[in-house]
């Protein structure tokens with residue numbers, strides 16, 4: 394445990410963890426079950442887009458409460474197919490407080506992402522701000538359920554309806570969550586999930602679109618397979634965005650463990666909240682139980698004006714202790730190329746939040762003891778903020794090598 398600044402590894406102390414404790418440690422589930430499923434795929438001599446993918450799609454559709462799930466090789470490809478299949482053109486409005494994939498998937502199709510500011514309370518797209526950036530070229534809105542916290546989906550539905558716009562959602566973080574009693578997956582025309590290794594359910598890499606729209610689901614399936622239908626007709630330009638059977642095997646196994654993963658993450662979240670309670674200038678982002686949070690992220694906000702220490706310096710201190718804190722999401726999308734040069738736009742609420750957020754390790758591999766250790770580092774850093782800022786000064790964050 395870190396009690397004084399002299400204990401900190403950044404000042405010569407022994408690192409808390411011998412190996413890096415990551416934010417996104419994957420939820421693998423029961424390994425023997427994974428290998429059984431992989432063996433089934435090998436025995437069947439069917440390696441991609443087969444029975445395991447169909448089973449995975451059925452289980453995700455059931456979880457999301459929708460008729461269709463179309464699985465893809467990544468969340469980014471799911472977004473790209475979704476933007477294409479819904480016929481978006483010109484400008485689409487989205488928050489900048491998201492992973493850059495939300496915007497890049499649009500840019501890859503020649504669409505223009507237009508960033509609108511967030512509600513500072515939730516971190517999600519503010520429907521009133523959407524109204525301020527509408528133009529005759531606007532064709533759609535993308536809501537993002539940031540960190541698994543549902544955005545104002547029903548209000549966005551009203552704005553979209555009033556202006557005749559397509560509404561879709563980036564639900565990369567929100568598998569299993571709900572909003573006002575409705576499952577995430579069923580809002581707008583469709584919603585996209587990510588099953589990247591770091592997500593609460595993972596397929597190694599993978600994604601999906603959930604929808605109740607039969608025609609849209611059909612279109613997505615064709616686009617996913619080169620634009621060619623199952624009976625061999627070519628309907629236009631498509632791509633290869635299919636999910637492999639190995640990915641589906643991982644997804645199903647990780648899905649088997651989903652309830653237990655959430656239970657563990659919920660306990661982790663509660664432990665962080667209690668261990669960091671009363672830490673002046675630091676807030677642990679909380680979730681509304683009524684919205685069925687999946688607890689996959691532990692996010693703290695560090696207010697430098699109160700603590701005297703910037704979030705980046707806290708991250709540097711944590712990383713010196715082999716604690717893999719991540720800035721989800723900083724810089725915000727509008728602060729990244731090419732967007733900052735192409736369409737500079739001030740988004741004060743987004744910029745303030747992006748300056749403060751830090752994701753801390755959670756997941757099945759992170760124990761209560763780990764959390765107590767991490768919190769002792771954070772407490773030590775924050776309570777000696779001005780002294781540490783003075784001694785260490787601003788310096789670039791050390792990136793981890795991928796091991």
Ligand code: T4K
Nearest residue numbers: 415416417418467468469492494565587588589590591717
């Ligand atoms: N929309 C939103 C809102 C998203 O957050 C994302 C993805 C997308 C769309 C696009 O979905 P995908 O196309 O990715 O399915 C990560 C992920 O790569 C990315 O999937 C994720 N969001 C984003 C929030 O985070 P990075 O740059 O943080 O680094 P990465 O993936 O190397 O790893 C993050 C941490 O997890 C590291 O500290 C190491 C650890 N890790 C990573 C891997 C891959 C592990 O412990 N094991 C692993 O296998 O992007």
